[in-house]
Amino acid sequence: MPYPTGHKLKVREQIIESAAKAFRTNGVRHISLPFIMKGAGLTHGGFYAHFKNKDQLVIEAFHFAISDTIKLLQNVADKKADQPRIQTIIEFYLSSVHRDQTEVGCILPALAGEVSQLSQEVRQAYTDELKRFMEFIADTANIDVSTSYALVSSLVGTIALARAVNDSNFSDQLLLAGKIQAKRILEVESHPN
Template sequence: MRYSKDHKARTRQHILEESASSFKENGVDGTGVSTLMSRVGLTHGGFYAHFPSKNALVLEAVTLSFNQVRERLATKADAEPDATAQLIALIEQYLAVEHRDTPAQGCAVGALASDIARLPADLKAQFSSHVQAWLNDYAERAGDARLGHLIVTSMLGTIQLARIVSNDESIALLNETRATLIELVRNRSAG
């Protein structure tokens, strides 16, 4: 039986979404093509009808995830009345216990930074452009590149550490970093 182009596109999208979640939850090396294809109800051989390689899938799936999460965070933040409130909303969302506890739905960079660092140079370069866009966005929102970069790097490091340490230590890290960054943002806007 032949499938329509629409069916192939939907299947491909389903593979991308499942891959993004699985990569963020289990890591790139911890996600095998066979297991992934089983999750979407297909065989290993069916993978190659959609992607030329696992690296191609990693690039597309992580890019999709990066864009979806960035858009979701920005949509909530952009509902705030001013740049200070928007930055605070972004910080609060990123450094939330819910984000810590659901890496499959969260930030791809926070979940996969060490995996991405081990990818071939051409893939790392493509991911680098996404990270640079994230840094630029926060620099623009903060009105100061150094503050914007400090916010991004602090949030990223904190979410990674919060997923490693005990729950009490994790909550303390999230709360302390969130409070410190919000204080910096408020002081910047008041100064």
């Protein structure tokens, strides 16, 4: 009996979601294809019916993860109409919730230290998705792209460090300092000398 229409696409999406979750939590190099396929509820043998290699999956998982993060941040901002959207996004991005829920968090800090050691194609995909995220932040904050570079670098760097340390109080202090600095970046942009 043939599979229903759209079955292959649905399975492919399950694999991409499983990969994005795994990469966000454990990085790319230490995650095997069988692990990803198991996370999607599938056997390893079916992988090559959907992707030519792991790099192709990584590239598609980057795109999915950034789209997912943008959607999450938009939803968070929509819930707090009483403050500027970018302020809400900063507060959430640099929160203990975002820090601790790596499997659904932003993939940029999760892979920042590792991506330079991956293939050129994967590095290009990371670069493209970082630029897309920076453009989203620039549009949301109504700031120029250059300021967005500084703001996103501050956000991603803060989360990466807050996740890396084993001292929860220090991690919380890093998040607070990151919020203060991110807001200063916006203040400088809105009140240039």
